[in-house]
Amino acid sequence: MPTTLSFAPTIPALLHGSRAVLVVAAANVLTGELPAFLPAPAQALLAELARDTKPGELGAVSGTLTGLPEPRRLLLGVLPDHGSRYNSPSRAESVRRVVAAADLGGSKAGIIVILPDPAHLLATINAVGRALPLYSSKSGATSGAEVQILALDPAGQPIPVPPEVESTMHATRIAALHVDTPPTELNPEEFAARARELLTAIPRVELREIVGDALLQEGLAGIHAVGRCAVKPPRMLIAQYTPAAGGGRSIALVGKGITYDTGGLSLKISGAMNTMKGDLGGAAAVLGAFCVLAANHCKHKLSLVLCIAENAVGPGAYKPDDILRLHSGKTVEINNTDAEGRLLLADGVSYAARALGAEIVFDAATLTGAQMISTGLLHAAVVSNDESLEQTIIAAGKHCGDLVHPLPFAPEFYKQEFESNIADMVNSVKNRMNAQSACAAQFVYWHMDDTKALWCHIDLAGPSFPKNRGTGFGVALLSETVRRIA
Known part of the structure; x- marks a missing residue:
């Protein structure tokens, strides 16, 4: 026990x-x-x-x-x-x-x-x-x-x-529990079910779930492609909280929820697949933060977007050379099926900004191994299109103990890494030595850069799962950051 x-x-x-x-x-x-x-x-x-x-x-x-x-x-x-x-x-x-x-x-x-x-x-x-x-x-x-x-x-x-401190501690432990649970136990269907159980206990929260082929009808081809050959189908779980008093900002929390990552047909090499149950750390973090904020009467209108899939291997798997049209309308040529998380997030942030009308979009993900090279095991990497939002999340991280450090936001330097001859972009960089984590963030932002939304990306690959054990990193960070937004 x-x-x-x-x-x-x-x-x-x-x-x-x-x-x-x-x-x-x-x-x-x-x-x-x-x-x-x-x-x-x-x-x-x-x-x-x-x-x-x-x-x-x-x-x-x-x-x-x-x-x-x-x-x-x-x-x-x-x-x-x-x-x-x-x-x-x-x-x-x-x-x-x-x-x-x-x-x-x-x-x-x-x-x-x-x-x-x-x-x-x-x-x-x-x-x-x-x-x-x-x-x-x-x-x-x-x-x-x-x-x-x-x-x-x-x-x-x-x-x-205070209640928000107590609920943050408990939500952090639950987020770590999700990361630690073996992937066959916590498949996409079970993860969504656990999330629904947490969310339905909170007043003023409405839920919607888009599952399997229904994702294609909503233009969510990235999530569908990544998870379509797994035993349990991919899905997007959406929760919306409306404060009783009204007002505030419209803020969305988007999480990458890969319940297991084999790498797909770009299969991970021996040993690299171990610990990939932790690839849902971003979704676990945003779920926990949403629960903390909504349960403690956040002044803002909140949306939660969980992009959930298992990146499995099978006859129906998406393939290198496939071209996907994502929710943004932009096309992506697949050159690496192990760069799958950004496909989920691209659909997620686009849906948050366009379909849900979010003014501010946070996304969280165990997105790149390069994050650990860039900022280590104790600082997540953040990339934002807004300097004030970047400074807010840095200050919130120092206050709550979930430390972050900024990476460059420079679209003009990084878009070239995704050039494709036949689509709007490929999904993995040409030069892995050119700010790989910042480039991955840029790919995500590219799918909402024609909206007016402010955006902040959190790559928490190291802090979420530093030594073969989940930490629940991101719950305190995101909830504290949202509380600081005027």
């Missing part, structure tokens, strides 16, 4: 029944005048651990037995005092690391985070949730721990956890 997370209102409530307690704080907080919030023997041990534990650059964990019944074990996660300007001020990644490294056991436990700045609450709580994933298929596993979380200010007073 997975670890369950909830929030304790007070220290006594957290300590009651807890066999282990983890305290997480920056080194300078622990070496200062620490408030006495634990029983005296445990408080003395905490001070001793704080003296002996050095955080290094990314945090460290130590622990000891207390000789008390509650808590029997005391653990300390020490965070570095500062990070670089490209890090989150909350040092969310260090929080995740120390929580993941702490052995909380299989019974009731508590996590106390001491925050000198209440603005760090969202990033810290989300990092705690990310460190304790939901999915496990290990045999003989006992029931998971029941973990309560409590945030304290430097004076030892509880910091209230």
Whole structure:
């Protein structure tokens, strides 16, 4: 059974029944005048651990037995005092690391985070949730721990956890669960069903699903082609939320939901197919963000567009040399069936801007392996046609701990990479050394560049699935960004 997370209102409530307690704080907080919030023997041990534990650059964990019944074990996660300007001020990644490294056991436990700045609450709580994933298929596993979380200010007073912070943590864990679930269990039909279950629980949300050959009737030939030979047909799931008060902007969240990517007829080489269950990370992120925003009464009109397919191999598979006319009306000559995600997103962003009338379109995808070369495993790459929107998402990422870094938006430099003799474009670049991730983003934007919509693309291939485990990256990023839009 997975670890369950909830929030304790007070220290006594957290300590009651807890066999282990983890305290997480920056080194300078622990070496200062620490408030006495634990029983005296445990408080003395905490001070001793704080003296002996050095955080290094990314945090460290130590622990000891207390000789008390509650808590029997005391653990300390020490965070570095500062990070670089490209890090989150909350040092969310260090929080995740120390929580993941702490052995909380299989019974009731508590996590106390001491925050000198209440603005760090969202990033810290989300990092705690990310460190304790939901999915496990290990045999003989006992029931998971029941973990309560409590945030304290430097004076030892509880910091209230707003509903949007709590729902972001839970939605992030669910997004990671979707990424971790084996692909035969989470095929396109099942992924859509799980999404519908989450969405139907939220008031003021309307759903529509376009499945199989019906995609062609709507001009969604990219999604159809990629998924048409899989056992479960491809689909587009659309959810729309209308705020009770009206007003706000019209914003769409579009996600690439490839439930498994063999590469299609451009079959991935040995070893490269492993972990491709994670190719739905973008769709998992936008689904989670939409749920957080709609459930917490977002002021904007929101649309969710999940482009879902399995890129399988079979007699009906789409082929190199095929030409597809996508929703935008533009034609694409296929030169690589493993560059499939951009076909889904091209249909998705075009549908969002044209059919749904979105003023602002975000798309999220595990789109390119080159993203990891460009910005690494902890920063997603973003590309936007609007500088203000780009700056908004960068600031939101630093605030919530889902870090991003911009890549160039330069259509005049990148369109040439997609030249075709017989169609408007090919789907994969000629020169893989020419800003490959930015080029892939440009392909997507090309299918909505004649609309007036603002656009931001998030390539989260690294952060969504950095070490063979889903993280739910993007849920906090997108929900925080949308909240910041006036």
